[in-house]
Amino acid sequence: MTKKEWPLWEVFIRSKQGLSHKHVGSLRAADSEMAIENARDVYTRRSEGISIWVTESNNLFASNPSDADSLYEPSDSKVYRHPTFYDVPDGIEHM
Amino acid sequence: MKEQDISRLEQIFQEKIDNDIKIEPRDWMPDRYRQTLIRQISQHAHSEIVGMLPEGNWITRAPNLRRKAVLLAKVQDEAGHGLYLYSAAETLGADREQTIDDLHSGVAKYSSIFNYPTISWADMGAIGWLVDGAAIMNQVPLCRCSYGPYARAMVRVCKEESFHQRQGFEIMVNLMKGTPEQKAMAQDAFNRFWWPSLMMFGPSDADSKHTAQSVAWKIKRHTNDELRQMFVDATIPQAELIGLTIPDKDLKWNEERGHYDFGEINWDEFWQVVKGNGPCNKDRVDTRRKAKENGMWVREAANAYAEKRKVRKAS
Ligand SMILES: [Fe+2]
Ligand SMILES: [Fe+2]
Numbered sequence: 001m002t003k004k005e006w007p008l009w010e011v012f013i014r015s016k017q018g019l020s021h022k023h024v025g026s027l028r029a030a031d032s033e034m035a036i037e038n039a040r041d042v043y044t045r046r047s048e049g050i051s052i053w054v055t056e057s058n059n060l061f062a063s064n065p066s067d068a069d070s071l072y073e074p075s076d077s078k079v080y081r082h083p084t085f086y087d088v089p090d091g092i093e094h095m
Numbered sequence: 096m097k098e099q100d101i102s103r104l105e106q107i108f109q110e111k112i113d114n115d116i117k118i119e120p121r122d123w124m125p126d127r128y129r130q131t132l133i134r135q136i137s138q139h140a141h142s143e144i145v146g147m148l149p150e151g152n153w154i155t156r157a158p159n160l161r162r163k164a165v166l167l168a169k170v171q172d173e174a175g176h177g178l179y180l181y182s183a184a185e186t187l188g189a190d191r192e193q194t195i196d197d198l199h200s201g202v203a204k205y206s207s208i209f210n211y212p213t214i215s216w217a218d219m220g221a222i223g224w225l226v227d228g229a230a231i232m233n234q235v236p237l238c239r240c241s242y243g244p245y246a247r248a249m250v251r252v253c254k255e256e257s258f259h260q261r262q263g264f265e266i267m268v269n270l271m272k273g274t275p276e277q278k279a280m281a282q283d284a285f286n287r288f289w290w291p292s293l294m295m296f297g298p299s300d301a302d303s304k305h306t307a308q309s310v311a312w313k314i315k316r317h318t319n320d321e322l323r324q325m326f327v328d329a330t331i332p333q334a335e336l337i338g339l340t341i342p343d344k345d346l347k348w349n350e351e352r353g354h355y356d357f358g359e360i361n362w363d364e365f366w367q368v369v370k371g372n373g374p375c376n377k378d379r380v381d382t383r384r385k386a387k388e389n390g391m392w393v394r395e396a397a398n399a400y401a402e403k404r405k406v407r408k409a410s
Pocket of ligand 1 (some may be wrong): 172
């Protein structure tokens with residue numbers, strides 16, 4: 001008996017037109033077409049989506065969780081990137 | 096890693112847990128947390144998969160097309176639940192094939208309720224209502240579990256479970272409105288599944304060795320006995336409403352506690368079934384093992400086909 005396992009795929013689903021695809025989980029499949037077919041059965045049994053993306057999990061590259069602080073920190077110190085940083089004179093309603 | 100580094104990491108980890116910040120797959124976590132989750136999530140996955148068997152037994156014999164479509168959809172959901180959970184276990188580094196082989200070799204456990212036979216159609220009612228009902232009691236708090244992928248899988252599962260319980264209760268309601276034979280069938284199924292359903296919450300708190308640590312890690316939010324009591328309190332009025340007699344002479348409402356008191360569970364039976372001596376343990380595991388062995392050629396063929404397609408695309 002061969003021991004070759006089907007590869008792992010990450011599944012992303014667009015729940016409706018106008019929204020971006022969102023990660024919903026993973027599954028095993030022999031190839032991309034089967035991954036999409038399986039994703040339809042596993043993740044969209046109740047009209048959760050109208051479009052499916054799959055990618056083999058080992059093609060996904062991620063930032064290191066311990067870098068989370070360094071990703072956030074520089075932006076936290078740059079409050080002028082947010083509109084609330086600025087004074088708007090009274091009388092101006094929409095800006 | 097140096098010892099002080101580990102204790103520092105453990106401290107950061109516990110702070111996250113205490114502040115209700117979810118742990119995600121690539122975050123540092125203590126080995127025991129990882130192992131506890133792998134064991135719990137894979138057991139949970141096995142329960143979903145083995146749980147298809149007692150109900151699958153009745154799909155071809157459902158009394159009408161509506162019931163058949165419903166039962167088929169429910170069993171398919173359980174397959175889905177198993178798959179979400181195996182995937183969640185894989186995020187912790189568990190090897191999927193190994194996990195499944197552990198079930199087949201008897202190393203891994205699954206919920207002992209599925210080791211009872213389903214001998215009449217009314218059992219489909221009792222299982223949906225009681226077994227899925229008990230599963231919901233267990234699973235709702237797991238939606239807030241500290242491990243992100245497990246919690247997210249539980250959110251999906253819980254959304255799907257509510258129809259499972261309702262379809263089962265509907266079967267019971269209809270049987271209880273039927274002929275004396277139908278009523279007797281419903282009562283019989285209730286008698287057989289009531290106590291095993293209470294056992295689904297696991298050993299009593301005094302005998303549950305993992306509970307304290309799991310609560311501290313926010314994997315568990317309630318103890319086994321708390322969940323069992325919630326289930327009894329919710330289910331008794333439903334049984335009474337449709338005219339079922341509860342097979343427990345010690346059952347009575349305790350005004351002071353605001354809960355039902357109920358009789359002693361037969362723990363000897365519980366441990367016997369857990370250890371593999373229930374009425375269907377061997378049958379269930381054999382069926383799963385055969386499914387894998389007999390389906391192996393499909394998996395190999397799919398691999399060969401994928402390979403062929405890859406070559407064709409490249410040329
Ligand atoms: Fe389920
Ligand atoms: Fe269910």
